[in-house]
Amino acid sequence: MTRAILIVLDSVGCGAAEDADAYGDAGADTLGHLAQACAEGRGDRDGLRGGPLKLPNLVRLGLAHACEASTGRPLAGVTKPADPTGQFGYGVEISQGKDTPSGHWEIAGCPVPFKWGYFTALENSFPPDLVAAIIRDGALPGILGNRHASGTAIIDELGEEHIGTGKPICYTSVDSVLQIAAHEEHFGLERLYDLCRKVRALVDPLRIGRVIARPFVGTAKTGFSRTGDRKDFAIPPPNETILDRLAAQGRAIITVGKIGDIFAHRATGEEIKPFGNAAMFEAALDAIDRLPDGGFCFVNLVDFDTEYGHRRDVPGYAAALEAFDALLPRLEAKLRPGDLTVITADHGNDPTWPGTDHTREHVPILAFGPRIAGGPLGGRESFADIAATLSLHLGIGRLGPGRPW
Ligand SMILES: O=P(O)(O)O[C@H]1O[C@H](CO)[C@@H](O)[C@H]1O
Ligand SMILES: [Mn+2]
Numbered sequence: 001m002t003r004a005i006l007i008v009l010d011s012v013g014c015g016a017a018e019d020a021d022a023y024g025d026a027g028a029d030t031l032g033h034l035a036q037a038c039a040e041g042r043g044d045r046d047g048l049r050g051g052p053l054k055l056p057n058l059v060r061l062g063l064a065h066a067c068e069a070s071t072g073r074p075l076a077g078v079t080k081p082a083d084p085t086g087q088f089g090y091g092v093e094i095s096q097g098k099d100t101p102s103g104h105w106e107i108a109g110c111p112v113p114f115k116w117g118y119f120t121a122l123e124n125s126f127p128p129d130l131v132a133a134i135i136r137d138g139a140l141p142g143i144l145g146n147r148h149a150s151g152t153a154i155i156d157e158l159g160e161e162h163i164g165t166g167k168p169i170c171y172t173s174v175d176s177v178l179q180i181a182a183h184e185e186h187f188g189l190e191r192l193y194d195l196c197r198k199v200r201a202l203v204d205p206l207r208i209g210r211v212i213a214r215p216f217v218g219t220a221k222t223g224f225s226r227t228g229d230r231k232d233f234a235i236p237p238p239n240e241t242i243l244d245r246l247a248a249q250g251r252a253i254i255t256v257g258k259i260g261d262i263f264a265h266r267a268t269g270e271e272i273k274p275f276g277n278a279a280m281f282e283a284a285l286d287a288i289d290r291l292p293d294g295g296f297c298f299v300n301l302v303d304f305d306t307e308y309g310h311r312r313d314v315p316g317y318a319a320a321l322e323a324f325d326a327l328l329p330r331l332e333a334k335l336r337p338g339d340l341t342v343i344t345a346d347h348g349n350d351p352t353w354p355g356t357d358h359t360r361e362h363v364p365i366l367a368f369g370p371r372i373a374g375g376p377l378g379g380r381e382s383f384a385d386i387a388a389t390l391s392l393h394l395g396i397g398r399l400g401p402g403r404p405w
């Protein structure tokens with residue numbers, strides 16, 4: 001029997017998609033622009049990192065080849081090996097949107113067949129009847145925000161007023177999200193989760209992908225910071241995913257990071273949710289040790305997106321990728337002969353791009369394992385090719401509309 005390990009590097013896109021223009025993202029390129037910025041010295045930060053982007057293990061597996069296949073341009077400052085040891089290519093998203101659920105569901109074999117609802121108005125983003133229902137169902141004195149915002153900026157701006165008034169901070173973005181920030185101590189964490197559950201029910205008819213609890217701590221004096229207790233309340237995937245098929249066949253499933261939230265906890269097996277990429281990587285290593293034959297380990301590493309992409313932090317993004325790269329050999333050392341590991345991403349979040357939102361991009365696909373011969377996978381017409389390949393590898397019958405490689 002074989003095992004499969006799927007790692008999503010959240011937001012690590014590799015070049016604008018064919019339809020990026022429709023999203024205002026023509027020319028975006030998370031990995032390409034990151035490498036370019038680092039090669040030009042814009043990725044330097046004292047005490048953190050400096051110089052060109054150094055990803056020797058990912059590049060050995062074929063990352064630079066995958067990027068070049070996607071964009072037609074070499075990754076700046078990165079030397080490509082003659083023969084990558086992994087299978088390498090890139091994926092094109094067929095689902096609409098450029099957010100986490102669409103990307104992950106399509107990777108898992110379930111492209112999104114409908115259009116998401118969005119709150120498009122930059123100010124007064126939520127319709128008055130929704131605001132009234134949130135206040136009523138949440139027994140709230142009112143809400144703050146009610147606009148498009150960056151989550152770190154809006155708690156700096158409204159955190160103090162939130163503490164003083166007891167009104168939670170509600171905001172959105174170009175994604176299909178309604179986010180609620182509230183102070184863990186003054187408002188209460190469980191109360192915030194409870195409010196999010198109520199709001200989840202209110203926005204179901206609007207096809208909003210996620211209601212996201214954004215707890216924070218601190219004071220106006222010390223500054224406010226978000227905690228690791230973020231929780232996403234997603235709608236469930238509309239069709240069968242590889243997780244559903246595996247669970248139905250009694251296979252072992254271990255999910256690490258926010259995978260449980262993204263799939264609305266349906267067939268997500270043993271969920272492990274530590275805080276931060278490093279802790280999640282350790283949890284993934286431990287999961288691989290414990291994963292029995294026929295099992296599936298599905299990991300999301302979110303810091304690239306949350307901590308660095310949305311914050312447009314080039315040195316931070318580069319350092320996080322380099323840290324992941326440095327850990328990869330420990331994962332490779334744990335693989336057994338029948339294992340297949342796939343590393344990919346769910347969308348882009350170009351840290352050099354205007355604004356603070358995701359970017360509609362291709363995603364890199366790297367596949368490797370002790371008995372997997374390296375070579376090109378080309379451009380895959382859907383992220384669902386990943387689920388198709390993994391399902392055949394695991395012997396559960398070809399899953400979803402994707403084409404296996
Ligand atoms: O600025 P923060 O709160 O991190 O928000 C970001 O997080 C959401 C989920 O990824 C995105 O839609 C984006 O708006
Ligand atoms: Mn994401």
Ligand SMILES: [Mn+2]
Nearest residue numbers: 305306310358
């Ligand atoms: Mn994001």
